[in-house]
């Protein structure tokens with residue numbers, strides 16, 4: 001078993017998992033995305049509580065990355081070696097349930113934790129001492145599976161962007177949001193690696209500026225031309241003919257193809273529809289929640305209003321004193337009829353609807 005599974009190459013390396021022969025000394029080593037792009041700093045999590053806080057604060061963020069980090073977080077559980085089998089299982093299941101409370105919208109978190117729960121529930125009492133290493137192996141597999149999914153999304157999405165010169169994206173659905181390459185950015189990286197370099201407009205994405213801070217940073221690191229625009233500029237850019245396609249990630253996609261993504265995605269889809277510009281969603285199949293019939297049922301995370309009123313921290317207030325009501329939903333839902341295609345690792349779902357989503361998901 002490798003002792004150091006790093007994340008994406010180059011500067012980001014979002015997630016590393018470190019453990020010696022004794023997996024009890026495990027640690028999850030995260031690139032602290034709250035400090036980018038000014039500071040490249042890593043945060044070491046040695047307990048599930050530290051990992052939960054890191055997800056909650058968006059130290060690590062992005063649906064697939066949240067799932068990978070939470071899977072590693074399960075291995076940080078401390079168990080009394082004298083405990084009986086039921087007590088050991090119970091401790092791990094408590095950690096899994098606790099990590100599931102970190103953020104509500106990205107279904108990849110729950111998909112990854114369910115895979116870890118299956119390992120806890122399947123181990124025989126007589127093999128209990130193997131459980132820590134089996135959990136570490138499963139978390140590493142989740143990480144490796146995501147690398148393969150990102151590469152496939154890049155390959156499957158590239159033909160849709162071939163011929164485009166300018167692509168607009170929202171938030172960050174790149175390597176920083178996944179194991180490597182990303183989802184929305186994966187086709188752009190794939191084309192770049194194969195000699196076709198697009199120009200990318202990166203919506204700054206208020207209030208936490210994942211586009212300005214993260215997408216612009218990682219594309220610049222990769223040598224891909226990127227222009228940061230405020231969220232309010234997207235319509236004017238499309239009207240001027242400066243956008244050939246829009247491609248975004250997703251945090252949860254319902255069975256009918258409705259997709260939840262960072263707040264501000266839905267207005268982009270409306271604008272793209274009005275301007276007859278293709279609007280693509282790129283996501284692995286573990287982002288689909290087939291138990292939800294439509295996007296209206298997707299839980300939307302409500303975050304601290306201070307992220308809106310004080311983006312620069314206590315000294316950077318942008319609006320009236322705290323007494324003013326402020327809303328801060330982290331996501332919105334784009335109806336399937338506004339989505340040209342959903343790009344997955346298994347293929348492209350053109351004109352998504354319940355039937356063709358099921359065809360790909362159940363293949």
Ligand SMILES: CSC[C@H]1O[C@H](OP(=O)(O)O)[C@H](O)[C@@H]1O
Pocket residue numbers: 061062063064170171172173174177178182183184210248249250251261262263330
């Ligand atoms: C590849 S999933 C990326 C997805 O997650 C982001 O949300 P957050 O930064 O709050 O984790 C955003 O919705 C991205 O599209």
